[in-house]
Amino acid sequence: MKLLIDEKGRKYLLGEGKDLHCNYGMIRAKDIEKAGVGGLVESNKGRKFNVLEPDILDFISKAKRGPQAMTLKDMGLISGYAGLESGSRVLEAGTGSGLLTMYLAHIVRPADVITYEVREDHARVARENFERFGIGNVDSRIGDLYDGIGEEGLDAVLLDLTEPWRVVPHLEGSLRVGGRLVSYSPSINQSRQLADVLEGYMHETFECILRHWKADTMRPDTRMLGHTGFLTVARKLK
């Protein structure tokens, strides 16, 4: 795959050997090939594009997504506060469109990310994303974590579910001692209900407000994303 970025910062992801066709003109695959990574190509309408090798962050930003897709800041925080690294044994639910799954897969590989989703239509979109971007270390399953967890010795369980507190009883045999539960919820009331059942865990709840700045004029952007979700991080003590 190749990544083209135009003068306005718009990204175009192209399969190998594909021409670019967009509002700003057409570019032939062979011209992109000739320019190579780091090169500059020009469309027949005179627009210039930089040629790059895409990476996981490009895949995530160009993946098919639902309306409530997770942001990169939450992915970075979830992974960071869960202590994930190459080889970590991670279980995630729900898969949604699989954006967090892709992020996790790039952190823990060569280990697999196990991801559960109740809705087949969501799982299908997620699997298309994994396939399109060649992400092999994902074990995508249809299932409901409220019913139980079959795995054992997990390092982390990551939840983006409506009623995360219903999963907690199932962590007894599945999450290792010292392992972490990280739950993402839009409402602080969900965090409260989760916290209410976290006996035997050290836990904290926080939100992260990301604020973009115009560095040149030293002022924050006028419009911002005011809220994504509250994060609860819980560590199993016994």
Next chain:
Amino acid sequence: MKLLIDEKGRKYLLGEGKDLHCNYGMIRAKDIEKAGVGGLVESNKGRKFNVLEPDILDFISKAKRGPQAMTLKDMGLISGYAGLESGSRVLEAGTGSGLLTMYLAHIVRPADVITYEVREDHARVARENFERFGIGNVDSRIGDLYDGIGEEGLDAVLLDLTEPWRVVPHLEGSLRVGGRLVSYSPSINQSRQLADVLEGYMHETFECILRHWKADTMRPDTRMLGHTGFLTVARKLK
């Protein structure tokens, strides 16, 4: 090593075979050994402690640190926005007390993190931290990145320096096309001066405000950390 956590959530890191001696009493190594991970031990003063296996986040939280030590949220964001994963080729400066270095090392291993520090006293503290916690994949060097970068083909350059803009000219031959510079600065004026020289890069500047909540009463904490640093993420286009 063993990690003991008391009823108030205080952490105690113990070398193998060491007894615990703290304000809340004494516990013998053999009792900790017998309790095992997930077990409970009691001090001679009647305090109870959970026994856990420490991980990288524990090491970071218990490492020797300076007054301006980086927070976990910034580590997670820096690593996330840099797109780091196992095998990434990362260069960092300055090392400081090595907390970010330790975090990066656990993400990119088995690759080494290359880290530069001008001050020998800081580098010494950092190396003691790496040694104490058994972190082997760090290449710690004394040197000034303002003078130049000897490495080539880096995936990411991560800066916590007073004048980050002085490093940008040296990225020409050292950061690969598509690779990322992430710079952390307390003042937005530093971000501005950096942004001013980022020609040939796509870049954005933001801050992340982390806000802890009392989940049970559904209210934010009264006191909070109002600021750590501004992050500038720049991607090399050519």
Next chain:
Amino acid sequence: MKLLIDEKGRKYLLGEGKDLHCNYGMIRAKDIEKAGVGGLVESNKGRKFNVLEPDILDFISKAKRGPQAMTLKDMGLISGYAGLESGSRVLEAGTGSGLLTMYLAHIVRPADVITYEVREDHARVARENFERFGIGNVDSRIGDLYDGIGEEGLDAVLLDLTEPWRVVPHLEGSLRVGGRLVSYSPSINQSRQLADVLEGYMHETFECILRHWKADTMRPDTRMLGHTGFLTVARKLK
């Protein structure tokens, strides 16, 4: 004047004896009159509207305004931190579309607000607003505060200007000892340049981030206004 509020919370301000004509139908003045304040009227399209007496906040929200019009939270803070009350002697610049002026006028009346504006077109819009809403205690002038201040013994000088630091030398003879300067600036760099010349003043700079919540689901709004301006409050000591 009458204020009509529809089921979605949209406001309609009507001159005495005027019919309502809007996308949701028509209502005759006599029907509004008959319903009276606190009553309910229905349009010929079946929409219901509450009838109210408008007040200063309605006038401000329905006034003609430019793109950078000040928000109510900043008006409340400026007035509060300036210590304004009935009778306060206030000078303001620039007038802009006069929203802050209207707010100040309702606080300090029966005293006049003196307001300066360099641009005649802005002053004209502001004066139309004052006239439309019957706000008499405003002394609207064309002039540039960078050139000097003719008044003496002012309790407060309130600035929404590009280069507020240029006004500070003129406060010598015009702002009383103990009186306050409040300056509103989009960029923190403007606050810095102002602070640099505030010798002989106690001063502080802050911003206020207003965050709306959906109270029923206990979650913040997804989209929010991320920034309006930084406020510097300075008190003259000698």
Next chain:
Amino acid sequence: MKLLIDEKGRKYLLGEGKDLHCNYGMIRAKDIEKAGVGGLVESNKGRKFNVLEPDILDFISKAKRGPQAMTLKDMGLISGYAGLESGSRVLEAGTGSGLLTMYLAHIVRPADVITYEVREDHARVARENFERFGIGNVDSRIGDLYDGIGEEGLDAVLLDLTEPWRVVPHLEGSLRVGGRLVSYSPSINQSRQLADVLEGYMHETFECILRHWKADTMRPDTRMLGHTGFLTVARKLK
């Protein structure tokens, strides 16, 4: 009264004819008198103090207060969103130590602020504050607003109570149509319970996060007040 401010910005409020005795030395009343407002006095230990006339903001900052005393930003916002001005008919509960009462009194005078407090000990502290600072236009009463409101035609009802929703039924005959209820609550759950009973009102809930900056170095303060309260503003429609 006189206000002395030392080189560090510390404030000292002195009754007429009183000497200053503080950690930084002693100053005689006659020397303060001689220096006059805008003058400089020096203590016997060589400390310098500016002499000012105190105003309402000084009184509020030096009043006796409880641990949860309201901040100036919330006072400015409450007054602003309630649309208060000279002559407004305002009822407030609970009085607490009377800081908001004092603020309101300076806005609405010559009208009285009616303020209710259940606890006699709190009311006593508040009344001492009103007396000490010569604030006459306050009608301080012992009573419980949950039991009912005796007044009629109020322009605004301002609540800082644990269960604000219990007051809403009593607004039927006491708050005028178009008048506003503003309620201040530490927990968003209180805001939710209030919003649940606000039928017949337009309402919004928000919080205001005040963030101080070091203007000279263009960075926010490291430590900040992360939370005071959520504000719900409700306007009576019928």
